[in-house]
Amino acid sequence: MGRAALLVLADGRFPAGGHAHSGGAEEAVKAGRITGAADLEAFCRGRLHTAGLVAAALAAAAAAGADPAGLDAAADARTPSPALRLTARRLGRQLTRAARATWPSPELDALAGTFPKGAHQPVVLGLTARAAGLGPEDAAYCAAYESVSGPATAVVRLLGLDPFEATAVLARLAPELDRVVDRATVAGTAVRTAGLDTLPAASAPLLEIGAEAHAAWPVRLFAS
Amino acid sequence: MGGVRAVARIGATADGRGGTALPVLESDGPLALRRTRAVGDEARVVLVGAMSGPLGGDRFAVEAEVGSGARLRVGSAAATIALPGQIKDAAHYDVRxxxxxxxxxxxLPEPLISARGSDLYVTTRADLGPGARLVLREEQVLGRxxxxxxxxxxxxxVRVGGRTVLDQELACGPGAPGGWDGPAVLAGHRAVGQLVVVRPEFATHPVGAQILGEHAALVPLAGPAALVSAVAPDGLRxxxxxxxALTVLHLR
Structure with missing residues (x-):
């Protein structure tokens, strides 16, 4: 099917609730680890190669037709922070709702039935891509891009960073994003034959620890 | 190719009299195992590094098997230091x-120190039966x-009853994917560690998530396990x- 569906799915205005999340940037800003565009770039680069790579591989695997329940369990094992598991499931549930209305599919219906509280968002994203007639690489692109676009947009609001600078950060990361997507697509499409252990498990300790600290704040601008 | 190949093995079984026997205690080359005095029903073993290393090209492995009803504690006499070698290849250290x-x-081994110029892949795989218990500490110090x-x-x-409850990979140092030292991953900290605790009772009574100190958290995993994840400026801290965290979990 055509590429246009990819633009619809990857559009920041796609109504799946992602705008309410900073991908850990709010906590990093408060802790003084992000103070400007250079820090934002380093933050996004680290997130891309860890959480972004894992999410992209899960999405690619789901788009390639791997068992969603197995992928969801693999996502749990790769997400030690319960705050991040909860976030991933909430975002997954919101995406399921939006996706079923946009690209109705029996697979999305079955997923909603199996995971009434939501499956991990990258797994839903992969199945959504599949329902939209897109492939594993397209799904990986959506997931990898989301892993950096969310924090970049959030930091514009959190620090009053110039939006042009934030967008330039994303543009500079584009070649690395391509490489992460290549790796994620290879790993994700191998799951059906080689099993879940082929999925990457790259971790970012401060994202996990920071998510727990952030979840305990009484007042937050972003949900995560 | 080249480099040193070594596989050390430990096998612990219940001795039938309320204690733990060690029918297998195989040292190999640079990996020397010493049995120390048992404490109660728990057998104790210390891994003694008889040589420095691993160096580039080396492949070390340590395998420990604990039978039903057996209790084993394994420590090490000193930190393990990954060093560059004559061989350009990466070194591998597998713990099973x-x-x-x-x-x-x-x-509960001492830290692994990644010295300048070294290139090491460490893989630790723990496979537990459904009612097994584990306390596993892993500490990495980036540079002397x-x-x-x-x-x-x-x-x-970490797998419990065939289900993976934790799968985490950390890559850092020169040549690692970008951003490893940035604000999302280590932010300049030079020590990173994990403590995994598996207990069957966590399936029904999981630990509550808790922040410990400035950059550490205790969290319940999706399964009968808890994880402490921490970064710090140095190995001591x-x-x-x-x-x-061990005190919070009543393990010391």
């Missing part, structure tokens, strides 16, 4: 832990004092926070 139902393993780190890739996989 199997704990049967009703068995218990405390795996004031030294740039080498490249270190470390994967930790990392140990302090992991020890504090």
């Amino acid at each position: 832990l199997d704990v049967a139902d009703e068995g218990e393993l405390h795996w 004092v004031g030294e740039e780190p080498g490249r270190l890739t470390s994967r930790l996989v 990392l140990r302090r926070v992991l020890d504090e």
